[in-house]
Amino acid sequence: MINRLKRVLVPFVLSAAAVLLWAMPAASAPDPSVKPVQVFDVKAGKVVKTIPNDAEYQRYAAEWLSSVTGLSPQLKPNEKCGFVYRVPLSRPIATKVGGQTIEVDDVFLFYCEEFEPVLLVFDAERKPYLLNFKADLKPFLRKIAAP
Numbered sequence: 001m002i003n004r005l006k007r008v009l010v011p012f013v014l015s016a017a018a019v020l021l022w023a024m025p026a027a028s029a030p031d032p033s034v035k036p037v038q039v040f041d042v043k044a045g046k047v048v049k050t051i052p053n054d055a056e057y058q059r060y061a062a063e064w065l066s067s068v069t070g071l072s073p074q075l076k077p078n079e080k081c082g083f084v085y086r087v088p089l090s091r092p093i094a095t096k097v098g099g100q101t102i103e104v105d106d107v108f109l110f111y112c113e114e115f116e117p118v119l120l121v122f123d124a125e126r127k128p129y130l131l132n133f134k135a136d137l138k139p140f141l142r143k144i145a146a147p
Contacts, residue, residue, distance in 0.1 A: 034058075035088035039144065042081055051144060053088060060140045061087040061107040064119055064133050065095045072118050072130040081112040085144065095121065097129050111137065 037057050039049035051057075085108070092103040108120040119131040 034090045037088070037144065038086040040084040040086065042084060049144075053090075056143060057087050057140075058090055060143075061089060062093055064107060064109065064135045065093050065104060065121075067133045067135040068095060068097065068119070069132045069134055071098045072132045074118065074130055076130070081110045081115070083111060085109040085111065085140075095131075097121075097131065102129065109137075109140075111141070 034053045037051045037053050038047045039051075040046070041048040087107045087109070089105055089107065092105050094101050095104050102121070102123040104121045104123075106122065109117060110120065111117045116132065117137060119133055121129050121131060123129070
């Protein structure tokens, strides 16, 4: 009786596990409900690359926001930056900015080789904040294959 039960249950359990594993999304699979990551070429004045937004891009943006060191003294981002990277978030992230906490939906990374990178974020009322942060950008730039 036990052997017969094993012969029936084992294939059933293995089949069910295979179906569940196949149906599960990959850890970094793009989420179609989240807007794509975009690369904006400042000199060209247009978006030059659009990439599906996945869990890895979400982790990069969350890491940047968690490493914010304060408001940037700059009044606006450096316009000589070659590229601006937009990473829309799958859900808002609370970020401390100048003694207050704001909910961030999108992160704009201004990356210039000659200057410190800065983040541009907006609060719920669309008030802009330019932020200094300390994070390793190399993995993000490799993944996005920065020009």
